[in-house]
Ligand code: IMP
């Protein structure tokens with residue numbers, strides 16, 4: 559079957575398959591194994607950044623076999639397929655992370671503005687450590703000096719949807735990741 563046939567429509571745009579469900583889940587499992595080793599007996603707190611990371615966070619947590627907590631914050635920076643550069647906190651941190659090992663879970667690091675803005679907020683809560691775990695990163699798009707500790711896939715600077723990531727609110731339910739055609 560050609561990619562032409564497998565392409566999907568999300569709102570007004572066409573997307574082609576990019577990372578399959580199996581590929582994603584295999585990588586998520588790898589990361590979970592790594593985290594389980596690195597944070598064994600450290601009782602970390604995961605902070606998942608909504609909305610985009612919900613599916614990644616759920617699959618990652620299912621594969622973890624260490625004591626840990628998870629909480630959520632909701633940040634927004636995107637309008638359509640463009641980063642707005644402005645980061646809004648729609649739901650803030652409600653968990654005490656003082657002296658805890660914090661692991662931030664993101665769906666994707668694009669310009670890096672979201673994390674750049676969010677990191678000082680976490681730091682102000684005096685955690686023992688902060689690590690960043692992002693399913694995707696677009697190295698060519700990065701505009702700030704952010705270093706992720708755990709990365710699923712480095713991808714080219716092209717808009718993607720699926721597995722939690724949206725185009726204008728749609729496409730989050732897709733089991734695999736699609737790239738703008
Ligand atoms: P940043 O602040 O530019 O790093 O963007 C971070 C947020 O923008 C991510 O957490 C996503 O929610 C969203 N985003 C960035 N690139 C994409 C994409 O290709 N598809 C869908 N959402 C994206």
Ligand code: MG
Nearest residue numbers: 607610611665
């Ligand atoms: Mg996000």
